[in-house]
Amino acid sequence: MNPFISISSGAYNGHPLHVAFEEVAKIGGTHLELIFIHGFSNPFEESYFCEANAAEVRQLYKSSGLQCGAFAAHMDLSTAQSVSQFIARMDFAKSIGAHFMITYAAPMDKEVEFYKNMEVFVRHAEEINLIIAFENPGDGKRNIIDAARSGAEVIKRLGSDYVKFNYDFGNLMSHFREDILPEEDFLHVINDTVHLHVKDSRKIKSGWEFPAIGKGDIDFRYIFRELKDRAIDLPLCLEVPVTMTRDVYGIPKMAEVPPTLDEIAKTLKDSLDYTRDITGRS
Template structure:
């Protein structure tokens, strides 16, 4: 599973993509999930010019980083969210990666209530059709007000299309759903195609996501569950610190390096 590891560039929120690629590469990572969230971490965006996208590809090549997914969090119950997802599929084509990652609501402070899943299904249908046409997989993240657990997302995905899978965030299920990931992951693992590997400290609703191994999650147990279902998708490491954020770039790089070292020892 060591070869499945990637860095989520959102870990470098507030820093440049070059700083992310360089720091992650020096830590040992060779794969990256590019954050494409306009109002949060915009390391890549659909409206970028051909020249900008070419420069990003050259940057990734310079640091021996392969893109494995586009993190394009969009509110799927709003027209602008669907429009953003449709355009972000083109980014997945541009960077030759198979996954489009989104939640169902806003990337932060997701308070919208989805009362009728039929509306959601109608909204995402053109996204699913485009994914089908271009052979991409739409993965919905355990996140926010409506689908905080793998079990909830598994039911939703089953009602949509086989092209739709789960992006399982190991700490979001605690933060948003007050649910530990073990039984929930076991119950939904057959529908999981992407992982956000995130650790947790503090109370369930406390924003505290440290370096992997610095929190209280039992990653041996998590990897055992994944191995039992022969999970072969990306494992994207995400560190979101506390509301104060990291003090500087060195703190981020150190946390990324510590996470990779911990996971290397655990997985080897």
């Protein structure tokens, strides 16, 4: 897999989807990761995940010159309705050219239901050749996968090449109130990780904010040195949620007035330049 650098569409919450494609292309991006998560992205209905909309998205990729690496549509995988909903998301991801389907797992008290549903999802992932990549959450609520160790345990139990990990560095900071740091944690699941969410985090009085990559509290230079020393070169997405903060409990709060497109462009361009510098990627 080409170790691409992608940019999350989440930075453009509050703007039409086509704007994200146009703006990422303008700042020299090569890949755009779409995010569809209730409460974290522009509102949507489950009926959105259909072939007609997938065709429109494919056209946006083609006209902008961008590519799709991963598709982020996190949800609770333990409910009865999540079977049909997640299958639809997986099919949508495959149709728009994604290699990875990124999601959370499920609340800790829904373990039985989660593993039952995962039997269906793993079979479907194998059928359509799409990797399910679990992500560690950031809201402070107990999840079947909270961090690297629990992620590695779930992946081992499921035992499929189509179930791997997407590590989110910024999420760990708020999820554990910085009692566990990503610089130490991520290596516990690195052998099962196929994709990274590079999200910086900065502690503020009201909780956490998410600045340009390299402007927060996470030592990404150290992280990428560790990866280089292990000859690990993974595709990644710059997830810079400029419209979101988290409170002291990790609960997200969306900005009432989103930044201007010029402000978003500067934050993302600074993030892209910094990441290219520390990874040596073009």
